[in-house]
Amino acid sequence: MPEIKLFNTLTTTVEPLTPQRDNTLRMYACGPTVYDYGHIGNFRTFLHVDALRRFARQSGMKVEHVMNVTDVDDKIIRNAAAAQMPIQDYTAKFTQAFFEDLEALGIEKPEFVAKATENIPEMVSLIEKLAGDDIAYKTEDGSWYFRIARFPAYGKLSKKDFDGIEDGARVDVDEYEKDAARDFALWKAPKPGEAQWNTAIGCGRPGWHIECSAMAMKYLGETLDLHAGGEDLMFPHHENEIAQSEAATGKPFAQHWMHVRFLLVEGKKMSKSEGNFFTLRDLLLKGYRASYFRRSPA
Ligand SMILES: [Zn+2]
Secondary structure, three states, X not given: OOOOEEEEOOOOEEEEOOOOOOOEEEEEEOOOEOOOOOEHHHHHHHHHHHXXXXXXXXXXXXXXXXXXXXXXXXHHHHHHHHOOOOHHHHHHHHHHHHHHHHHHOOOOOOOEEEEHHHOHHHXXXXXXXXXXXXOEEEOOOOOEEEOHHHOOOOOOOOOOOOOOOOOOOEEOOOOOOOOOOXXXXXXXXXXXXXXXXXXXOEEEEEOHHHHHHHHHHHHHOOOEEEEEEEHHHHHHHHHHHHHHHHXXXXXXXXXXXXXXXXXXXXXXXXXXXXOOOOEHHHHHHOOOOHHHHHOOOO
């Protein structure tokens, strides 16, 4: 059986990909935020993850792969309100579209697909655990934050040096400026008209980062064999996932980290915010075949 060797972002070396137990690769890959149709830059990541899981199976491993679906966040709340739709109906439409696109691309469905809104109790338990150790704290408005000064290894994945972290400086947007370390939101206080849940830690909704830590550990255990995602997620998202998970368990969160490079358009990252994107649907309508997207460049 061929051995799989893969660059590990955490150790910055090429290492064998080895399951910890029963020859089963327990892998987590960050999934879509279902607020719009996916563009081919997004699908580039999912194609790479698909190639990896197929190769792992061909190498004799079993695969348990979890993908999250972020079905509550700032963009979803804003777009659903603009469309005058309840967020459940709004996200159902784009979740279905996402899986249709995966199927068109011949991407296998992961063994577990976990929706954020269906795993709120797991996120609340994780925040309670961090609160018990005084690593999570509540602000006056009812939001909860992670105190990164309590996690000295913060920055170990992205190799950023956060010496001189200002204790208590906070940010409540999920994607923040690239060189600043701030206490990040675990739970967001309720706002009028926004989706909210009544829980033991108060009313509100989860932040994006806690979602992945809670669902990954629920399905795969405290230490994953592999965590994957697009390179833009390395900081702050994956750094925050490591902080939350390892602060709660005291164990490594993932042995191997794989980051998939951006799809570039004239030297720039393809993204919704740059406006330089193509959805898979647009390109199929123009006559391109889905199978083209699986080919390696000549
Ligand atoms: Zn994630």
